[in-house]
Amino acid sequence: MARSTHFPAAPRGNSLWSVFLPLLPFMLSVFDGFLAMGMALPVVPRHLHDALGQGTVMIGVVMGCQYLSSIFGRMWAGGLSDARGPRRAALLGLAAACGVGGLYLASASFLESSPSLSLGLVMAGRLLTGIAESFLITGTMAWALSRVSTAHAGKVFGWIGVALFGGLAAGAPLGTALQAAFGFAGVGCAVLLAGTIGLVGTSFIVGAPPSLHARLPFFDVVNALKLPGLGLTLCCVGYAMINTFAVLLFVQRGWEGGALALTSMGSGFILARLLVGHLPDLVGGARVALYCVLAEALGLALIWAAPHPAIAWLGAALTGAGYGIGFQGFGVEAVKRSPPQSRGAAMGAYVMFQDVTMGLAPPLNGMLAKVAGLDAVFLGGAVGALGAALVAWTILRQD
16 A cells, blocks of 8 residues: 655645645655656757767657657556556656666766767667656646646646756756766766665655546547647647757857756746746636637747747746747647546546657758758757647637
8 A cells, every 4th residue: 555645735826836736746756756857858859969879860860769669558557547647657757757767877888899889788778777767747637636636637737747847957067077077877867866865765655546437448549639739749849959950050059058058948947837837727728728829839939030049948947838828828728628537547648649750850950950950950840830820729719
C-alpha cells in the first residue's frame, strides 16, 4: 500500500490560486524531473557537435528521437494510470529520469575509446528521456485532475506547466555551467541526482485510486481529441525549434548566451501562466489559444530577423508565453472532450500530439537548415503557429 501524506483538497473558487496548494506536491515532482531533463537540453546539441563531430541532421535526429519514444510512452502511461493509478506512472517516469543520467555517464566514459558507442548511448538517453517525460507528465496530470474539479482543468495545465518550464529554465544554465566545469560526465551525475531526489519525494504523496469504469480504447480517445490535438501539434513547432537549434543559431551568429534563449522561453512561459493562466477556464480555451499562438508566431519571427541577441531573447520569451497559454487553451478543449474513466489516457493522448511535432520537426528542420540556413527553421515555426491559430478559430466556429 502506498505511503501517504496529507495535503488539502481543492477549495472552491475560480481564482488562479484556488488550486495551488493541492497541486503543489505534483508541481514539485514535475520540477525535479524536468530540472534533470533541462540540464541536458542545451548540453546535448553542443556535445554532439563539438565532441562527437555530428552535423545538424544527426543532431536533429538525436534530439527528436525523444519525442518519438514519448508517443509509445504515453500510450503505455495513460493505460497504466487509468488501470493501476497515476502515482505508479509518475514514479516510473522519475525512475527513468535516473536511468537517463546513468546512460549519459556511460556515454562520457566511451567518448575517447569508442565515439560511435558514445553516440549510441546519448541516443539511448534521449529515447529514455521520452519515456521519463511521458510517464511523469501523464501520471501527474491525471493525478492532479483527480484532486480537483475538471472546472479547474486550465489551472491544472497552468500550474503543472509552470513547474515543467521552471525546471527547464533552471536546468538549462545549470547544465551549461556543469559541462564547462566538469564535462558531460558532470551533467550525467547531476541528472541522476535530480531524478533521485524527485523519485524519493514523490513516493511520499498519497496515491489516487484507479477508475472502476470501463475505459475507452486509446485510439478512440485520440480521435475524440483530434481537433485540439492538431492545434497543439502546430503550435509546438516553434518550441521544438528553440529547444533544438537556438544554441546553435547563437553560435553561428557569433553571439554569447545561447542557453539564455531557453531560459527566456521558459521565463516567458511561466510569467504568462502566472498573469493570464486563469483565462482559459473563464473565457474558453480556444478563444484564449487563438490570440496566444498569434503572439507565438510574432516571437518566432523576431528570432528569425533578430539583429541582436537581446531581440532573440525577447522573441524566445514571447514564444514561450504564447506557446504556454496555447498549450493550456487547447488542453481545456481536450479535457471537455475526454471521458472521465479514461482521463489518464486522455492526458497521454493530448500530449502525444505534441510528441509527433517534437519527434518529426527537429530532423525535418535540420534538413531545412542544411539547405536554407538555421534562420529558416524559426520562420517555419512561425508558420506552424499561424496554422494553430486557424485551428483555434475552427473550434470557436464549431462552438
